[in-house]
Every structure is written in structure tokens, then in C-alpha cells.
Amino acid sequence: MVSLIVPAKNEEEGIQAFYDDLMKYLPKISKEYEVIFVDDGSTDKTLSILKSFVTKNQYVKVYSFKRHRGKGDALAYGFAHIKGDTVITMDADLQDKPSELKKFIDKHKEGADVVCGFRKDRKDKQKMVAISRFFNYLIGVLFGLKLHDIDCGYKLFTKEAIKSLNIYGGLYRFIPLLLYQEGYVVDEVVVEHETRNFGKSKYGFSKVWKNLPDLFTMIFLVKYSNRPLHFFGNIGGFLALVGGIILLGLFIYQLMGHSIGRRPLLIFGMLLVISGLQTFFTGFLADLMINISYSSPGEANNPHNFPLKYSSDKK
DSSP: OEEEEEEESSOTTTHHHHHHHHHHHHHHHOSSEEEEEEEOSOSSSHHHHHHHHHHHOTTEEEEEESSOOOHHHHHHHHHHTOOSSEEEEOOSSSSBOGGGHHHHHHHHHTTOSEEEEEETTOOSOHHHHHHHHHHHHHHHHHHOOOOSOTTOSOEEEEHHHHTTOOOOGGGGGGHHHHHHHTTOOEEEEEEOBOOOOSSOOSOOTTHHHHHHHHHHHHHHHHHHTTOHHHHHHHHHHHHHHHHHHHHHHHHHHHHTTOOOTTOHHHHHHHHHHHHHHHHHHHHHHHHHHHHHHHHSOOOTTOGGGSOEEEEGGGO
16 A cells, blocks of 8 residues: 655645545556645645545545644655555655655565665756755765655555654755664665646755754764764763863963963863863763663653644545
């Protein structure tokens, strides 16, 4: 069974065309399927149109957030409600073509657990394309995952892979990387990318400033999520060592009969030692918290708990 997850926000102009095109191809790909639309707090008629799909197609589910939560939460909610063993995500703006669903299924049959779309001839602004290429190159250098377009929303996952993740914030962009680090097979297929003909893009140049913090988060999660003391300990140890060397030098200088009480270097050395100790104990506390969370996992970030405005399960 194939589960298709489609986040949507203010797509009233094109959502009907997207659904009509999707229904031409999805039933041919799999006799058993479900389409999960997650309305991300739309303020136009998107939800009303989605509700009409539910009345005429029993395989369509619609969930609508009471407010805008972001694409990460929309995907997390969809992942929490899938029934199929194969999960496909795509945007509702028709820049990704439903006619290419078979490419992802075929690549999955070849053994890939994760299949990413590669918009080789991308129809977006050149500055956005250049930024995307830079981030993909950076990910390849930092983590060894060689993908051309990790940020493409058109992807396939196995249910086993996606259920192993806890996605929040902007980390949905790095799902292939998280799964690659867990040992899943990640591959890509070239997909056609159309010019956006309906509605407005939800992303602008500000996306760069959102991606950068998320990239730093990924560095920590991938390399130090289970051993934060190694990260903070190295930084803290370095700061304390430099501060200690400065203070030792000043102490020797004082033994030689010189006054050090009014030297700014004394205060600087003390600050380095204190900062180093604080950083070290931050890592120590993080290690303790991880051990506690493993022994008693909570449910605070459970997508099932997101407040909804509408759910087709309760129609």
C-alpha cells in the first residue's frame, strides 16, 4: 500500500488541478493507496476544496491545523497517520508532477529505502538554485551524503525508515541525511520541475537564514546526539586550557616580582577558565538528560496531539 502525504497552505487556485492530475496516475501505480492532505492553517478556501475530495474518494484523508505550524509539523502529522508500507511526499503546487510517481516506485524496488527527487532543470529563481547547490555540496562535504537536491519535497520512504524518526522544526529538509546516518539506503531520481502557475511560493531568500541554524543542528544531531559531552567537553576543555596557560604565565610573571593585579589578561584568563568549566558541565548535564530520556521516553512531541480544526476521520 502506498501512502501519499501532501502538505498544503493557501493553495485554492491549484489544489483541484493537482488532485485531478494525481488521480490519473496514483491508482495505476498501486491498487491500494491513501492520500493524506495536511492543511497547514490555510486562510483561503483550500480546506473547503479538500473536504470535497473526501466526499467523493474514500481513500482521501484530510487534516487541518487550527493555525499555521510549518511544513515540518505537517509532514510529522502525516507520517503519524500512514497505513502504507511505502510513503511518498510531494507538494500541492504542481511544480512536482504526479506523472513521475512510478520513477520513485521503480527506484525503491531496486533496493532504495529513501528516494529523493532531483530537480535537474529547476524552474525557480537562480539565486535560490545557487543557494540550494551550495547546501547540497556542504552536506556532501560534512556528512558524505552525495545528493544533488536534498531539499526537494518529492520523496519516497519506507514505513520502517520514517517511523524511526522524530521530526520537528526545519529538520524535515534533512530526513534523507538522518536516515543515511542510520544505515538506510538513500538514492535519487531525476524529476521534471514545472514553473509555478498557481498561488505564491511560501519560501523566499529568508530560507537561507532558516537553513543555516538547521544545518548546525544536524551537525550536532548526527555526530554528537548520543554523546554531547564529547562536543561540549572538547570546547570547554580547550577554553579552560588556554585560560589555564594564561594564568600560569601570569603567576610565573608575578613570582618574578611583577604586579599582575591590573592586567586585563588576568581577567581574560579567568573568564576563559570559567567559560570552559561551564561549557564542560553543560555537556555533562546534556549526557544525563539523554540517559534519563532513554530510560523514560515521553510523548510531548507526539504529532497525534496537534490541535486540529478539521479531521476527515471524524466526519
